[in-house]
Amino acid sequence: MTDSLIKINNLDKSFDSNIILSNIAINVNRGDFIAIKGPSGSGKSTLLSIMGLLEEYDSGEYLLCGENVKKVTEHQKSILRNENIGWIFQNFNLIGDMTVAENVALPLKYARVKTDKLTQVNSVLAQVGLSDKFNAYPDQLSGGQQQRVAIARALITNPDLILADEPTGNLDSSNGQNIVQLLKELNESGKTVVVITHDSIVAQQAKNIIEINDGSISS
16 A cells, blocks of 8 residues: 555646646655645645545646546545545534534445444544533534534544644634644544644644745745
């Protein structure tokens, strides 16, 4: 099995004749913890969306888990996305009328491998320190707790890769530090983590930093 989870070469992306990404080349190996850092509008969110198969690119090559993304069917792409990627968003993206347990279990609806849902939910909630919030609703939680629920949801299918989009952006510094520490612990346990951020303090916790400006990686 190859050590490479993500291999991107000469990737370009434009929108309405505006260049969003130009000549991007990135390699992410198993066990990496990479921060993609850049100012607002630099293209980093678009790049992460492409990595997570949420957005298309115009040209270049993108291999995810050894699969050429341009050559797989939409069904195969869906399987790749659901089974290999766990997403963490800045705004948490929790469903308000669902309990913590129901939010966390949601990705299991789309997983091909069936598992004991209750056991799996309890396991990931324990991993993020929220076992006592099983039946709580999102509006009963602090921002930091909501982000921990989002991380538990990202872990529920045991993905190879965690993609985090400004995971501390809506948190105070204390909660932000706790979330970064949790991401580091997940990486130390074997998860591959890619986080985008404009925050140098967050970026410095990663093993490697990629700087992106005006759609291009800085040398």
